[in-house]
Each structure stands twice: as structure tokens, then as C-alpha cells.
Amino acid sequence: MAPVPHADQAIVDRGKVSGYLLSSNHPVGRTKAAFFTRFGFREDAPDQLAQAPLDHIVSHDVANSEVSSYVIKYRTDGPLASPDGRNPRVSSVWIVPVGEVAPRFITAFPC
Numbered sequence: 406m407a408p409v410p411h412a413d414q415a416i417v418d419r420g421k422v423s424g425y426l427l428s429s430n431h432p433v434g435r436t437k438a439a440f441f442t443r444f445g446f447r448e449d450a451p452d453q454l455a456q457a458p459l460d461h462i463v464s465h466d467v468a469n470s471e472v473s474s475y476v477i478k479y480r481t482d483g484p485l486a487s488p489d490g491r492n493p494r495v496s497s498v499w500i501v502p503v504g505e506v507a508p509r510f511i512t513a514f515p516c
Contacts, residue, residue: 406467406468407466407467408462408463408466408467409462409467409479409499410501410508411506411507412462412463412508413463414506414507415462415463415507415508415509415510416507416508416509416510417455417456417458417510418510419451419452419455421510422455425512426441426454427441427442427447427451428448429442429448437512437514440493441454441487444485444487444488444489444492445487446487446488447488453488457485457486457487457513458485458513460486461481461483461486461497461513462481462497462499464483465482466481467480467481468480468482474503476500476502476503477500477501478498478499478500478511479499479508480496480497480499481496481497482494482496482516485513493515494516495515496514496515497512497513498510498511498512498513499511
């Protein structure tokens, strides 16, 4: 396949990272937090995990895409650069709302 269009303009909401992907208290995110912390990401250093998906989207091609009347959704699969260097294989999910070009990070999970 090909890279996500405009991957170099991707946006990660740091609040989503700290309040969801690294939150051990979030009802859904806590299982993802347990996964990411095993690879050296830390709740007190969310910028590391906020940067990792930005590197992921430019390093991996589209694995899957879906089009709706509101967004185009992309998934990329591959190793995610991690603080401990083990670089787990993850899927990252992105959307591009109709009329926009910058992909917005939705989530990441083991694949």
C-alpha cells in the first residue's frame, strides 16, 4: 500500500495520551496503559507516547482504510518506537474529517 496522505501533518491530542492511553484509572484505557507501560512509556512523561504515533504514521504504510460520509479512517501496523527499545508491534488508527487534510490520532493497540 502507500503511506497515509499528509502523514507529516498528523496531529496527536496529548490529552488523549495522558487521559486515556497512559491512564491506569480510565475504564477502557487502563488495559492499553498496562500494555504501553510494559515498554517503558510512563504516565508522568506522556510526550514520549504522544511522539511515538507521529513517528509510526510516517514510518508505516496504510494497512486498512475506510471511508464514510464524515471521515476517512486509516490504520497503520508495525513496530512502535518505545523507550525500552523493544518496539512492540502496534496498530495506530487515524481519521481525516471531510474537508481537512491532517490525520488525527484516535488510538493505538497491540496487533
